[in-house]
Amino acid sequence: MFLPGFRELVKEGWVKVIEELKISGGLPVSELSRRLGTSYMGMKDQCDRLVKMGYLERWRLPRQEVGRPEIMYRLAPKAEAIFPQAGVSLSIELLEAARALFGDTAPERLLLQYFSQLREQWRPKLNKAKSLVERATLLSALREKEGCFGRCKYDPAKGFRIEEYHHPLQAVFAAYPNAINLELRMMEELLATRVIRREIPGGRGGPARIDYEVATLGVREPT
Incomplete structure (x- = not known):
């Protein structure tokens, strides 16, 4: 799925985050941590690191009910280069x-x-x-x-x-x-x-x- 060697170069947790966001299109930390079986703070730390490296981006999803917008994470354009193209x-x-x-x-x-x-x-x-x-x-x-x-x-x-x-x-x-x-x-x-x-x-x-x-x-x- 990823370019050859990619899995060996990065943390397995990061791979799982990128895979889950590729499938879902975007999720909040709470849902990501639930799906991947990790703590909320641990997942937030992973997402924020991937944002700093340019592989994820944040955006705010307005709530349908009263409340602050929910912070979502999705793949940044840089992440698409991870997935192989056939020349x-x-x-x-x-x-x-x-x-x-x-x-x-x-x-x-x-x-x-x-x-x-x-x-x-x-x-x-x-x-x-x-x-x-x-x-x-x-x-x-x-x-x-x-x-x-x-x-x-x-x-x-x-x-x-x-x-x-x-x-x-x-x-x-x-x-x-x-x-x-x-x-x-x-x-x-x-x-x-x-x-x-x-x-x-x-x-x-x-x-x-x-x-x-x-x-x-x-x-x-x-x-």
Whole structure:
């Protein structure tokens, strides 16, 4: 999820704070300390240190009821550099060069080859899973090693989904939207079932994310 070596260079508590704020979009110290099982003052000290280093920023959230605004912490732009990117400029330049040399379909063929190689690389590992939930959980872990950052969620009513908050190919997907379908097809082939991809916009409820819902585990079909 983080750039190689990052975890070894920083305190584990800082890593957990950054992960939790990446998922939530912003939290007060009281909620952060509750989620991470630490003391209020210990968590406040960690957040203030990360603010001084430029990785977090504070903002005040007006209360809906009478009272002083609540102090919130969220990731600063500097923190985004922690999450890996797939050599974005170089990747897009190479795809454009392939288009110029070999025609309009060349970039898509290269991306198809990329996802096909990932599929064949991951298939033997996923075949060891004993259930679809375990298989999907393994897939999420493999995607994290490629630079994605997400969390698996499962409940009987809504089924299983992977919530992803970062993808190193985001810029490539923006330039070549059909690559999204190529990746989705790869995931469906690995899981041997339908996967529904939903873009969840950011807002007061949290940051933007992508949900991958495993359709055969109880999620509703799109309307």
